[in-house]
Amino acid sequence: MVKYPNKKKVTHLCLQPLKGESRHYTAYRGMNLEEDINLSNSYYLENDIAVIYKKPIPVQIVKVDYPKRSAAKIVEAYYRKPSTTDYNGLYKGKYVDFEAKETKVDNFPFKNISDHQIRHLDRVIHHGGIAFLIIAFTSINEVYLIDASYIVDRYCHASKKSISYEEIKQLGHLIKQGFQPRLDYLKILDEFYLKEDS
Template sequence: MNYPNGKKRSVQLSRNLNSHKQSYSNRGMSLEEDINVTNQYYLTHDICVIHKKPTPVQIVKVDYPKRSAAVIKEAYFKQASTTDYNGLYKGHYLDFEAKETRNKTSFPLHNFHEHQIEHMKAIVKHNGIAFVIVRFKTLGKTFLLEATKLFPLWDRQYDDAGRKSIPYHYFLDNGFEIPINYPAIVDYIKIIDQLFF
């Protein structure tokens, strides 16, 4: 696996996207929906195999009516112990979480959970590729940030003067804007290609 030299964070790539982006930024689809469409496109075109994990639910009561499907009558949302998305690209393990915010100047860290960060740390330790996709909805900008760039900010938030959010400029400086292209809507695999392959 080739790691990027840090010089490749191409301003050119970000700039090129502006023309495409406009037509999609106001479609009103959530980041999750966009990523699901993207993953389906990737799967159909044999680019990679990435799936969203189902929402974890604690099932308490199930009815089994005659001649029809079982009905869950009581259940509760559980906190996930991992990120939402994982899968396989060119033989490598990929793992990521996706979040959006209406904020314009920073991304609040409480959008992530401690166990998700712990999970991503384990992934990095075992040589997987971990990252987050963060969308600033109001700005119409979507970034990929490697998990290793997130960890120091996450850990520092517990210090006395620690910030509880990631400034927008941190994404500009350390992240990569994701191409918003049709038909792969949030074309994050292009960034992964640039970063790791």
């Protein structure tokens, strides 16, 4: 078990928790990586453990209607390719940045990650941040955290266009699944990235 400091809700600010900021956690209902990470991040946020968010989906807005007496309505927009990863934030004073991917097969195909994202992860490493991927093998219900350096290296230099389950298991770390948080990936950071600090 992770022994987080026995903190109650954040008390260092004048503001009371906002309505709707508190989330209800549902019982386990199978793998949905994005939702599981979002729930874990909400848990970390509400318990004052870390400040990590999913970035909004990048959208190119083309046309907006302004109906009288109601909210502006976007009526034409297109998805844009993200230039960075889905998640970033702050944990114990460290910049944390990662991408989360599901795979149904027994490897992680590099076609599931873009040049932009590889480049971004490499930059994060280079500038002293913590960069990794969270990869869920949905058929066996296992989720791994693997340092981005392995993925960047293989993406750039390997002849194979994927990294196998076996390699991820060997180089990465299995993330414990539980009730709260659903995916305790920060525990891996405590053990393998921040050990000298704790």
